[in-house]
Every structure is written in structure tokens, then in C-alpha cells.
Amino acid sequence: MTRIALVYDRVNKIGGAERLLLALHQIYPRAPLYTLVYNKKSAGWAKVFRVRTTFLNHFPFLRTNHELLAPVAGLAFETLDFSCFQLVISLTSSDAKAVITPPGTFHLCYCLTPTRYLWSGAKRYTRYPVLGIFLKLLINSLRRLDLHQSRRPDAYIAISKEVAHRIKRYYRQSAPVVYPPIDDKFLQSPPASSTKQDYFLVVSRLVPYKRVDLAIKACLKKNLPLVIIGTGSQTDSLKKISQAKPGLITFLGQVNDQELITHYHQARALIFPQHEDFGLTPLESQACGTPVIAYGRGGALETIIDQKTGLFFDHQTTASLCHTLDRFAKLKFNSADCRRQAKKFTQDSFRRHFSATLSTQKKNYVTNQYIT
Known part of the structure; x- marks a missing residue:
């Protein structure tokens, strides 16, 4: 052996x-x-x-x-x-x-x-x-x-x-x-509490290169609820930015996998603002039937189908992300398409x-x- x-x-x-x-x-x-x-x-x-x-x-x-x-x-x-x-x-x-x-x-x-x-x-x-x-x-x-x-x-x-x-x-x-x-648990049947809700989601370590600040600023500007899962060195500074509109941005810190899966199912879309080598969270989100709004560079281009399982924004700026959030509001995405894409990565x-x-x-x- x-x-x-x-x-x-x-x-x-x-x-x-x-x-x-x-x-x-x-x-x-x-x-x-x-x-x-x-x-x-x-x-x-x-x-x-x-x-x-x-x-x-x-x-x-x-x-x-x-x-x-x-x-x-x-x-x-x-x-x-x-x-x-x-x-x-x-x-x-x-x-x-x-x-x-x-x-x-x-x-x-x-x-x-x-x-x-x-x-x-x-x-x-x-x-x-x-x-x-x-x-x-x-x-x-x-x-x-x-x-x-x-x-x-x-x-x-x-x-x-x-x-x-x-x-x-x-x-x-x-x-x-x-x-x-991706872990097969993300592809399992949705939990009972998986009804879609009116918030966007970020799942990330809160460190500078993840650019979570872009998601916060864009959601503040468009008055869109945002839930953030994760911790990191930028937690305090990002919470400070979020105070511009109290209650609009929610920080959950670390959650267990079952809670994470529930949030993936409930969110309107995952926001993925970083330039990543690959990135598992977009696939986890798609496995739960939820589309992704991602920065159009890096590994995201290899896992998201534009206008079918998500949308890309061209520049790492608040304005570019806001423009894509406006586009997203006018489109409909099929959760079955998202899951089908994720199943390529079992x-x-x-x-x-x-x-x-x-x-x-x-x-x-x-x-x-x-x-x-």
C-alpha cells in the first residue's frame, strides 16, 4: 500500500x-x-x-x-x-x-x-x-x-x-x-425555513482584499438589506461604515453550516466582490438555488454563467456594483439552473x-x- x-x-x-x-x-x-x-x-x-x-x-x-x-x-x-x-x-x-x-x-x-x-x-x-x-x-x-x-x-x-x-x-x-x-450538504433538499427573503448576502473573511466594503457601500446607497457572515481584521471598520443607516446591514459573525445553508437559500443573491483564485462560496450559493453577483475577474468567471446563474460587474467600484444591482432587479433567475451548475463540482x-x-x-x- x-x-x-x-x-x-x-x-x-x-x-x-x-x-x-x-x-x-x-x-x-x-x-x-x-x-x-x-x-x-x-x-x-x-x-x-x-x-x-x-x-x-x-x-x-x-x-x-x-x-x-x-x-x-x-x-x-x-x-x-x-x-x-x-x-x-x-x-x-x-x-x-x-x-x-x-x-x-x-x-x-x-x-x-x-x-x-x-x-x-x-x-x-x-x-x-x-x-x-x-x-x-x-x-x-x-x-x-x-x-x-x-x-x-x-x-x-x-x-x-x-x-x-x-x-x-x-x-x-x-x-x-x-x-x-463543494460539500454535498449544500446540494441536499432545502430546509423548511428556506423561503426567499428580501436581503442580499456576503459570506467571507472580513479582510481587505475580500472588498466587503464595496458590498456594504453599494447596499447602503441602494437602500438594500445586506447580511454578512464571517469575521476578520476589518470587522470593526466595516461595522463603522454600516452605521450610516442603522439596521440595514447585519453582521452575524461565524455560523454553523446549517445556518449558512439556510441563509444561502433565503437570500436574493450572494454578492462576491473580490478577485479570487477560485472561490467556493459562489458554488455553495448556486447549489442552494441562489444566483451570484460577482466581480468579473478570477475564478468566478469559471463557476458562474453570466445572466443564467448570476451577473458580473466590471470594476471594483461602488458605482459598478450599484449598476449591476439595478440590472439584477430587472431579471429573473431559475434556481434549477443554479443547482445544475453547482452539480458539476461535486x-x-x-x-x-x-x-x-x-x-x-x-x-x-x-x-x-x-x-x-
Whole structure:
């Protein structure tokens, strides 16, 4: 039996990447999970794994302040021992690909995106007060190190065409696409309390690049009720913006999956204002029969059918989103079309596609090694 290990950047939050990791766990339930740091309190979902960490986990402060680890994360991953595994799958948007595997061990990188703060998101990150200064001083050195580490995987798979393009552009590697799945629970029969209500919905971590501020400002301007599910560093500042019209914007914080499903069913539409590598929430919304209003860039273009399961707005501005909200009010969407689109991204489909693509990538690698 092939011994398999999973590797992930850090286990200290819940989001789309973590749900994808759980999908991989369903395929490889016996595989241990290696990671930089592990915060049990904020990552209860990881209880299903046998989690093994680097030495950095001995410092509790670093479990919740992983951004401080950027200069040493790759070095820490290099200390992990994979000598007893035949297959290593790293799921990463930064450093997990830096693990060193012995000869005879196939290392597949399932790439969420090339290291964001060094490449596609570098301009945005250099504007941050402390991190920006650090990046401006060291970005060339960090990029060289990242490129060196990017050659450690024997093959890549990308989560979207958007990411495959970045892998080719920055790492000069080809990567077939295997889309992440949605949890099958979103495709189940609607709950009894699923009657449509007159509000729009945002489901997101409340951090700057998610651009939740656009959804709030647009709904304030159009006097449209908005429910926001999620927490993050911008919670207080976004609540302050919302005070312009008390009661119009509702913050629910974190909710359980059943409550989330109910809100997906009840909402008029999900608003998805960010430029995302892929994005699971638009698919979860469509699985519940609810259309999506999304910024027309990134992974959303690969999961939403314009004017059939949602609408796109062209610019990340309040005016552009307001214009699309006006268009949405004049159109009708069929919930069956939304569900039909979401069913293309089931767990079963993911399992088959990922396994087949992994097998093909491994065969290609072995063939290339033989020819070389």
C-alpha cells in the first residue's frame, strides 16, 4: 500500500482552502497532515487528521501570527522527514511546496496560487505599514528563494485556470486544472425555513482584499438589506461604515453550516466582490438555488454563467456594483439552473478527476525521468 502524506501551509483558520483539505482527506483518510503551525482552538475541523508540525509550533505566539514566519517558513518545512512516504501532496499558497522529499517519493503540489505576497498580490502587500517595508527591502531575495522552492515538486495541479496561468507565468511550470468541490450538504433538499427573503448576502473573511466594503457601500446607497457572515481584521471598520443607516446591514459573525445553508437559500443573491483564485462560496450559493453577483475577474468567471446563474460587474467600484444591482432587479433567475451548475463540482466528481489527474502527472514525470 502506498504511504501518503498531506502538507499544508498552516492549520489555524477555516476557509475555502481548509474545506479543500478536508476533501483530500476523504480521498486519503489515513494520510497524516504536516504543517508549519497548528492552533487547535481556531481549527477544530483538523481533529480528523493526525497533525504533525514543525518546531515553530513550540512557540504558541506564532500559531496565531503566522505572517511573522515568512522569512523562515520554507526552512522550517525543510526539517520535516518524508522518508517513509511514497507520495506527498502539498496544498499551498505559499511555503508547503518547500518540503524536501527523498528519491523515489513523488511530490505533487496542488497549488492554490503562487506565493501571493511575492507575485500576483505584491503591489497590494507592499502598501501595508509594517509588512510593506519588509517586502520592499527583501522582495527580490524572497522571490529567488520562492522560485528555488517551486522546483521541488515533481508536478503541479492548479485549482483554476486563473491559477494555472500564474503558475506558468511565475514558476514556468505547466499545471492541469482540477476544480475544488463543494460539500454535498449544500446540494441536499432545502430546509423548511428556506423561503426567499428580501436581503442580499456576503459570506467571507472580513479582510481587505475580500472588498466587503464595496458590498456594504453599494447596499447602503441602494437602500438594500445586506447580511454578512464571517469575521476578520476589518470587522470593526466595516461595522463603522454600516452605521450610516442603522439596521440595514447585519453582521452575524461565524455560523454553523446549517445556518449558512439556510441563509444561502433565503437570500436574493450572494454578492462576491473580490478577485479570487477560485472561490467556493459562489458554488455553495448556486447549489442552494441562489444566483451570484460577482466581480468579473478570477475564478468566478469559471463557476458562474453570466445572466443564467448570476451577473458580473466590471470594476471594483461602488458605482459598478450599484449598476449591476439595478440590472439584477430587472431579471429573473431559475434556481434549477443554479443547482445544475453547482452539480458539476461535486465531491464525487472531484475524487475521480483528482485521482485521474494525479495518475497522469505521475506517469508523465516517470516518462520524462526515463527520457532524461
